[in-house]
Amino acid sequence: MIDGYVELSSGDKVLFMKAVNSLLFHTFITLYVYDAEEGRRKTNPEYLFADRCFPLLEEYLSVMGIILRRDENYGVIYASPDEGGTRERLDKFTTQLIYMLRLIYDEERDNLSLSADVVISLAAIVQRMISLSLFQKKPSNDVLRQSIRKLQNFRIISRLSGSIEKGDAKYIIHPTILFIVTNEKIATIARMIDEDTRGDDDEEA
Numbered sequence: 001m002i003d004g005y006v007e008l009s010s011g012d013k014v015l016f017m018k019a020v021n022s023l024l025f026h027t028f029i030t031l032y033v034y035d036a037e038e039g040r041r042k043t044n045p046e047y048l049f050a051d052r053c054f055p056l057l058e059e060y061l062s063v064m065g066i067i068l069r070r071d072e073n074y075g076v077i078y079a080s081p082d083e084g085g086t087r088e089r090l091d092k093f094t095t096q097l098i099y100m101l102r103l104i105y106d107e108e109r110d111n112l113s114l115s116a117d118v119v120i121s122l123a124a125i126v127q128r129m130i131s132l133s134l135f136q137k138k139p140s141n142d143v144l145r146q147s148i149r150k151l152q153n154f155r156i157i158s159r160l161s162g163s164i165e166k167g168d169a170k171y172i173i174h175p176t177i178l179f180i181v182t183n184e185k186i187a188t189i190a191r192m193i194d195e196d197t198r199g200d201d202d203e204e205a
Contacts, residue, residue: 002056002063004053004055004056005056008053012049012053015045015049016049016057018046019050019057020060024066024079025153026154027079027155027176028076028174029044030075030174030176031047032075032116033158036159051072061079066080068080069179074178091147093135093139093147094146095189096134096135098181098189099181099190100125100128101125101157101181103186104120105118105175108120117175119172120173121170122164122167122170123167123169148164154176157171158174159171160172
């Protein structure tokens with residue numbers, strides 16, 4: 001076992017296991033999490049532990065070829081595979097959705113106060129995507145649900161209230177969006193979407 005682990009208290013060893021699992025399966029740990037049952041934002045004990053024991057987690061994950069990164073301004077700790085590591089591949093609609101979320105987050109960022117989170121309805125997100133001609137009509141609930149579930153798994157968004165079926169779903173966009181869609185990636189995605197849109201226009205003509 002890596003030096004330092006044996007010196008942890010039993011409580012910290014539990015947090016160590018939880019933090020490692022979060023980073024491996026969800027990529028991100030955020031300073032704040034939304035408690036749906038209590039209806040409020042709460043400080044995340046996993047983040048506090050990971051921040052305090054960052055070198056220990058960093059050394060542990062490095063054995064698996066994973067680089068641990070931290071941004072204290074936004075309260076985000078995340079795992080990133082080193083060069084040659086396995087990366088998640090997203091389908092076309094999920095890529096378009098995540099691009100839209102990043103645009104919305106950038107627009108709302110200047111209006112944020114104490115929170116680094118942005119709240120928006122799913123209907124508003126879809127309408128924005130239609131206005132940018134990312135697609136011609138609202139996708140099915142099954143397609144929406146599948147993409148939303150994937151983004152929730154990566155802690156990019158969290159459901160605030162409502163449901164997709166009733167059309168009143170609201171979501172929180174977390175600052176993790178900034179690290180999964182960097183400025184460089186947003187330009188690349190925009191170019192791919194533009195080329196794809198022009199290709200569709202050519203087919204219709």
